[in-house]
Amino acid sequence: MTYLRLLQHRAADGARSVILAEGDAAHVLPGVTSIRELALRAIADGVSLADAARACGQGEAIDIAAEHAAGRLIAPIDHEDPAHLLMTGTGLTHLGSAEGRDKMHAAAIANEQQTDSMRMFLEGLEGGKPAAGEVGQQPEWFYKGDGSQLVGPGDTLTMPAFSQDGGEEPELAGIYLVGEDGTVYRLGLALANEFSDHVTERHNYLWLAHSKLRQAALGPELLIGTPPTHIEGTSKIVRAGETIWEKPFLSGEGNMSHSFDNLEHHHFKYDLFRRAGDVHVHFFGTATLSFSDAVQTEEGDVFEISAAPFTLPVSNPLARAEVQTATVKAL
Structure with a gap:
């Protein structure tokens, strides 16, 4: 079974983004800077967190293992x-x-x-x-x-x-x-x-x-x-x-x-x-x-x-x- 995962990314310049990963594939969620922000959106819209994430569309594909190794993934909530x-x-x-x-x-x-x-x-x-x-x-x-x-x-x-x-x-x-x-x-x-x-x-x-x-x-x-x-x-x-x-x-x-x-x-x-x-x-x-x-x-x-x-x-x-x-x- 494949499970959905959300990750928080912080670039070298401090810019933040949220990533949706499913299996080995992962992409940035456009227009979202924190998982808390996405969750508040889901609550307001009366939908699940997964549905709120999918509704964002697909941004740039990203290699989460490489980003993890580079130290650009932060705690998934703050x-x-x-x-x-x-x-x-x-x-x-x-x-x-x-x-x-x-x-x-x-x-x-x-x-x-x-x-x-x-x-x-x-x-x-x-x-x-x-x-x-x-x-x-x-x-x-x-x-x-x-x-x-x-x-x-x-x-x-x-x-x-x-x-x-x-x-x-x-x-x-x-x-x-x-x-x-x-x-x-x-x-x-x-x-x-x-x-x-x-x-x-x-x-x-x-x-x-x-x-x-x-x-x-x-x-x-x-x-x-x-x-x-x-x-x-x-x-x-x-x-x-x-x-x-x-x-x-x-x-x-x-x-x-x-x-x-x-x-x-x-x-x-x-x-x-x-x-x-x-x-x-x-x-x-x-x-x-x-x-x-x-x-x-x-x-x-x-x-x-x-x-x-x-x-x-x-x-x-x-x-x-x-x-x-x-x-x-x-x-």
Whole structure:
């Protein structure tokens, strides 16, 4: 099956355009400079995003692999005001996700105690895919930051100077736009590296919120239309040109303990997440982490995540920010 993908392109002079790709063919959409702009047009016209894209006509044919290699493809969603793009996520949502998390809580397991993580996973396994019209079990939820924390498919992921770790999380991310009447529209799915500090999380699970306040990266393609229920991909870490860790991962609803509908309900049930015009990037979780295999990442490592039907990877080098001191003054 061939899936439609939308991409955002930025030329050397800063000019932006949107690309529609189907199979190996891709072309520029005339008269459109952002996917958000195209989505607003689709909402106004009462048509699907795919129909809105096709209605633009066909501009110049383009080689998206070459443009990706040249660094001219940017994240497939953004907002002119980064404060109106919110990044959030849910954990323990995949059928194998509890195993990796429980490795972080080995002491509790040794004492034959069921961890909070395992309880949440089992509750999600039982109630995460409710029948139509019903509300299922709420998942673990976290906040990552606003649009200032979103990086492109080949950009550097920079961990704060105080980070104890910078580790990959190969995931799918749902991309959403809130309409003027508060209706939430799922634009599509993107390949993602959710990127977290697993050492901080392992030290104390109550520090999960701290560990998630990090940058995140999206692959260049927005998969639109009905997504596949089974997605297979590969996550790897490259150091000095050599692959030091590589592992397959599974995603899509068929490999999850929660349905997309249930995860979306428990995010957008809050009024503050249905603010007109806002963009949401919501990470759906993973079951595969190099950290679970005792890999210690280093500055300069490159995280590379790929998965069909996406044709391009998200590939990001790791860096550490310089020390910055937060100054608070009484006024």
